[in-house]
Amino acid sequence: MNFPIFPEKAIRSFTESVFIKMGCSEEHAVLAADVLLASDLRGIDSHGVARLSGYVRLWEKQRINTSPNIRVVHETATTATVDGDRGLGLVVAPFAMKLAIEKARQYGSGWVSVRNSNHFGIAGYHATEAVKYDMIGFAMTNASPLVAPTFTTERLLGTNPMCYAFPAGKHAPVVVDMATAAAANGKLEIAQRAGKAIPEGWVQTKTGESTSDAHALKTGGSLLTLGSDREHGSHKGFGLSATVDILSAVLSGANYGPWVPPFVAFLDPLPDLPGEGIGHFVGAMRVDGFRPVDEFKSHLDNWIERFKSAKPIDPEQPVVIPGEPEFEAEKERKLNGIPLDESVVKDLKELARRFGIEGL
């Protein structure tokens, strides 16, 4: 594979143009592009512009509304439910997070459940927004069903990520941003392209046997939850994924479980949906609602330093603080540009042609 490198600015401005061609306002286009670019900058290549054509296909199917009336439909001092009006999750989730932060500013904490939305990019983008205001950020979302709970072969859950973000002092924020499946679908795709086997414990066949076949999802298999099997705690991964599904969708009125509409446009949503669109849940808590910010940050720095300096098993591989690799990637890619997979470049060229805009 070949990875040509493009400057951040070029990818950003191209992405904004695509969103504007889809009918987004200038403000929404800039914001949506910012969320996708954050993913590419942080090295999470699967969730950035690699997905741009996927959003376009959903829009073509009229499953994304690019001029949504995003609104609060239920509210207390510190909680709210937002209806995303079928908008891009890339703009709906920032609306919800802004509301959570505003509530936290006033009352110490703020929590927003979101329905009738679409995929929101990386959870880490939304949670780290709170960190800018010396708050602790939370973000989660449900997603298209690909994952089977423990003991069944049915795909009832998405990879349902959850993210917690904490502001540090000298160091980068601690950002725990993780799918609740054992491995994300992106890892299977890499193995498929390379013609390689995958480790057992990521996927099961349609009859529920563990397999190393990277193509097993295409023949009725399913991803496994974090923990992989019952003996190693797959019921815990199921519990975490269930928590994401309930907070994001049962609480907001979005679709949950097997009814979450698929991200791929060639699959139609199921009939008789119990809710609207997909769901998110975001929150913010002021650090100084608990102790002075400086105290918290200096102890979190101490925490980071103690864990980073732990005795490594392999001297070449120290302990990795959650969020640190993404922070390092962002510094490097802002400077040197973003490598894009050739298949992604081809995708973006097709988008340029389709919308009659200048390509990368």
Next chain:
Amino acid sequence: MNFPIFPEKAIRSFTESVFIKMGCSEEHAVLAADVLLASDLRGIDSHGVARLSGYVRLWEKQRINTSPNIRVVHETATTATVDGDRGLGLVVAPFAMKLAIEKARQYGSGWVSVRNSNHFGIAGYHATEAVKYDMIGFAMTNASPLVAPTFTTERLLGTNPMCYAFPAGKHAPVVVDMATAAAANGKLEIAQRAGKAIPEGWVQTKTGESTSDAHALKTGGSLLTLGSDREHGSHKGFGLSATVDILSAVLSGANYGPWVPPFVAFLDPLPDLPGEGIGHFVGAMRVDGFRPVDEFKSHLDNWIERFKSAKPIDPEQPVVIPGEPEFEAEKERKLNGIPLDESVVKDLKELARRFGIEGL
């Protein structure tokens, strides 16, 4: 092994007597016993009266204060930090949860971080308190370091459980209550007593190799985080455990990481502690802060029914809804009594002798 069965009432009244002999007020003794009994009733035998003698030994070492001045030291409308004054976590955590529920009643949500506490029993007890008021409950705690983060051999984390509890309608509440380690220490103890090997992926040796030796913890080994190894997502288990540690202790001013004081009284806390005691984090959110309670409950019932009826891999083993086995155990044990391991019965007899009270 032999498991004599005792009525709930007998164990409860014995446990209350022990706490009173330790100097607890009547109110605190009743509450602390209720937390331990909830664990035994729900079938989580490791965290109930099996630990009573452990609490006694900590008290004998003057590491538990049985007449604590539990107080709020920092507060906003929806957040607070509580100092447990070295009290039993079994009474400190309910104090914090009550405060969180009261804040949620007034403002929609409430969040309390706790320092200077001791072990609080099962997280599920505290989180399900909120469910009684049609709220979603959260509870987590850090714990004595036994778990090594990915890539190190050092024990820097406890089994750090997290719990989320949701009120359902027709069905039992959904309660996700899980250690963030691949397997809890209790499972090792069962294998040790039976002289059996454990599955690889639960424990590593002191040089960082996976092992099936159930005694490996005693020779410098460590528990592994949920996910077991990097390939299967152990960094996610580490991230979850880190989240528990930061919310419970870095936020409150308790000890974190390797400095969390050991539960076993024969090990002294490390010198130069960065905080006070161990830490918890609890919270509550009103369901009707997001949507009407009836709507939420009927959709959660629908969620439960859909997951429970999923096609099983083994027809004898349907999908298990988080919290369901504990709920079933509670119904059964309230009726028929609680089986106690003979070693636990022996322990309790010694306590009866030590305090000059009537045994079970």
